[in-house]
Every structure is written in structure tokens, then in C-alpha cells.
Amino acid sequence: MTELAPAPAQPAPEAKSLADHLRAIEFDARMVGMIAALAVIWLGFNWLSGGAFLTPRNLWNLSVQTASVAVMACGMVLVIVTRNIDLSVGSMLGFVGMVVGLVQARLLPDLIGFEHPATWLISIAAAVVLGGVIGLFQGALIAYLAIPSFIVTLGGLLVWRGSAWWVTQGQTIAPMDSRFRPLGGGIEGAIGTSASWAIGLVICALIVAGVALARRRRKRYGFALRPLWAELALAALACGTVIGSVMIANAYALPAGIARRLTEAQGGTWPDGGLVIGHGLAVPVLLALAVGVAITFLTTRLRFGRYVFAIGGNPEAAQLSGVNTRKVLMLVYGLMGALVGVAACISTARLNAATNSAGQLDELYVIAAAVIGGTSLAGGVGTIVGAMLGALVMQSLQSGMVLIGVDTPLQNIVVGLVLVLAVWLDGLYRKRLG
Numbered sequence: 001m002t003e004l005a006p007a008p009a010q011p012a013p014e015a016k017s018l019a020d021h022l023r024a025i026e027f028d029a030r031m032v033g034m035i036a037a038l039a040v041i042w043l044g045f046n047w048l049s050g051g052a053f054l055t056p057r058n059l060w061n062l063s064v065q066t067a068s069v070a071v072m073a074c075g076m077v078l079v080i081v082t083r084n085i086d087l088s089v090g091s092m093l094g095f096v097g098m099v100v101g102l103v104q105a106r107l108l109p110d111l112i113g114f115e116h117p118a119t120w121l122i123s124i125a126a127a128v129v130l131g132g133v134i135g136l137f138q139g140a141l142i143a144y145l146a147i148p149s150f151i152v153t154l155g156g157l158l159v160w161r162g163s164a165w166w167v168t169q170g171q172t173i174a175p176m177d178s179r180f181r182p183l184g185g186g187i188e189g190a191i192g193t194s195a196s197w198a199i200g201l202v203i204c205a206l207i208v209a210g211v212a213l214a215r216r217r218r219k220r221y222g223f224a225l226r227p228l229w230a231e232l233a234l235a236a237l238a239c240g241t242v243i244g245s246v247m248i249a250n251a252y253a254l255p256a257g258i259a260r261r262l263t264e265a266q267g268g269t270w271p272d273g274g275l276v277i278g279h280g281l282a283v284p285v286l287l288a289l290a291v292g293v294a295i296t297f298l299t300t301r302l303r304f305g306r307y308v309f310a311i312g313g314n315p316e317a318a319q320l321s322g323v324n325t326r327k328v329l330m331l332v333y334g335l336m337g338a339l340v341g342v343a344a345c346i347s348t349a350r351l352n353a354a355t356n357s358a359g360q361l362d363e364l365y366v367i368a369a370a371v372i373g374g375t376s377l378a379g380g381v382g383t384i385v386g387a388m389l390g391a392l393v394m395q396s397l398q399s400g401m402v403l404i405g406v407d408t409p410l411q412n413i414v415v416g417l418v419l420v421l422a423v424w425l426d427g428l429y430r431k432r433l434g
Helices: 018-024 029-048 056-081 089-111 119-144 149-168 193-220 228-251 256-265 283-301 303-313 315-320 325-351 362-372 384-403 408-433
Strands: none
Touching: 029 384, 056 089, 056 228, 056 283, 056 303, 056 325, 056 362, 056 384, 089 119, 089 149, 089 325, 089 362, 119 149, 119 325, 193 228, 283 303, 283 325, 283 384, 303 315, 303 325, 315 325, 362 384, 362 408, 384 408
């Protein structure tokens, strides 16, 4: 009998490198770097301010101050992804804000009276429509007349800033409607602790459901899956961030006098030792989050979003494949203008007045937020989440410098240097990928 030849030995599986593991869990170096930078900024300013930065009061105010910039940064991502720019958003905010004040304080009172229940809704609609029309007009100049976006929006920066003064001859318009003011935060714009916990738990449930549905969808179509532990860690981190944010918002207590009036107005009894009533989440923060979710859905789930990124990746190829690039570009600027209208409502309500200084240098903060958040100036790359985190980074820098007493000229110098640094790092990142 002949002996069977031994089967050839199977080669030992190669050990995966660290890079392979990071690729398997879809590690986003930019996002992690931005979060690390935010942590360094917070800890640094907290140390320099003697512990005043990382307090519930300051963090709550920081979130409210970030809201309007974050809303505009969502639109700026789409503009920059298409390889364009919008330098007029700050001036547009000032002009739309003045019109909103004019509508509330002078136009509507003559038509429907003061403090009418519809005043705040009409004001918001007017702001969004006016901002959208301005954006569409500028987008049409860029898309159909082929005028460079830099020139059109630079002209818009001057035109709308001058128009803001011209509308009221430089006068400040105040106060705003009582139902409109909660859009700006403050005591009127806080939803309370119970509602905050309810919203926080709902958001956590949506996060878990979203992670599960995304994993199921990828499995159905045969896409690579993250390790289960990575999915669980991501969901836990996101839910932990939400719960932590709610805890911080609820830890910021209302002033004792206001808390007592609210308690007695609701039929309660004010105890001798007093009560601690938290603000809860702010309305402008919730509004900014809603805008972020809506624009993320637009860019990742709808055809319009795919067209935007296709134009940014290769405009000629997108046009040859049947995309109406001119129409899409005009609509992108229209959406940017509508979001400026939303931001104008937040800013005007927060100040409880329409002022000529509203929106000054906001274009710098919005563009910086988008670029710091990973939006490439070369086009085709950008995320809404990154832009909103970038807005938080920029506002943290400004808030921290104000807290430690840095002069305004030096604040502008720091912000400008940060913007240049972000663009330089973006170039290095793209070269490494290339």
C-alpha cells in the first residue's frame, strides 16, 4: 500500500497591524483630533480662569452662543463642498435681523397689534424667506452668470451690511415679542429639567436605534462591518455625551427670585430653605441640533446631497452624468441664506434687540468652523457633525479669551491664526491621503 502524502501546511494567518485595526473600526483621525483639541482648550481656559470655565453656567452660555454659528456652519459645509465660498453670511444675518426687528416692532403692531400669538411665527417665516431669497439671488449670479463666488459674496458683505443700517437709519429696534424671545435662550428659552431628561432619553434611544439599523443595512448589502464592540462603544460614547450635556444644563440653577416666582405661579409653596431649579436645555441649542440632523439627512440620504458632493468632487463629470450643476449650486446658496435667516432669529432673540453690530465677523467664525470640522477647501469633502464641533471650538476660543480678559484685537489675531492653521493641516491631511 502506498502512503498518502501529508497535506500541505496551511500558512499561519498574518497578524493585523494597528493600521488594520483602525481601518476596521473606521477610525476618524480628524474627528478624534478635533475632540482632543476641544478638550485641551477647555482644560487650558479652565486653568487660566481659576476654574470658572468648566462651570454649568459658563458651559450653558457657551452652548447658546454657539447655536447661531453652528446653524450657519451647516450651510457653509455645502457651499465649500461645491468649491465655493460665502463671505456675506455675517452681513446677511445683520440685515435679516434688522428686518425681523422692523416686522415685530413696527409693521405687525399696526396690522394685528402687539403681542399677537402669530407674531413670532410670521417673524421666523419672514427671516427664512428673506434669507433664502437673498441666497438664491447670489447663487444665481454665481451659477448662471459665472461670477466668482468670492466676488459676489464679498460684494454681498458690503451691500447687506450697508442695507442693515439703511433699513432703520442705524437705530436699534427693541424689544422683541415675548413668544419670540425663547429662541435666544435665557431663562425664557430654557425648557426645564424634566423636559430635558425626556428629550435626552429620546435622543439616546434614537442613537441606539440608528446604530442598529445602520449595522443591519450594511450587513444586508454585504458591506464591511465594524466589530460589535466598536459599535457598542460608539453608541455608549454618544449616549454618554447626551446624558452629560443634560446633567450640565440641569445643574445650572435659576436665580432664587425667579425660581420662587415660577414655583408660586404654578401653585407650589416656596420652602424656607429654598429650592434649586435647573434651567435645562436651551431652545436655540435644540434648534441647532435639529438643523444639524436635517442637513445631515439631506446630505446623506437624499439625491440633492449626492449631487452636491458629486459637484465638489468633479464638476465636469457631474454635469456630463446629467446633474444640473447650475440649479444645484443656486439651491445650495438658497439653503445657506435660509439658514442665515434661522441664525438671525436666534441672534436677535438672544439680544432681545435688532442691532447694526449683529453678525460682525460671523463669516470668519462660520468658515473657520467648517474648515476646522474637516470640510476641504478643495471641495468634495465635509461633514455636518464636524462643522458643528468646529463651531463649538471657535466659540470656546472666543468665550475663553473673554473670560480671562483678552483684548478684542488679540482675540481676532488668535482666531485668524487658528483659521490659517486649520487650512494648513487640511492640506497636509489631503497630501497624506493622496
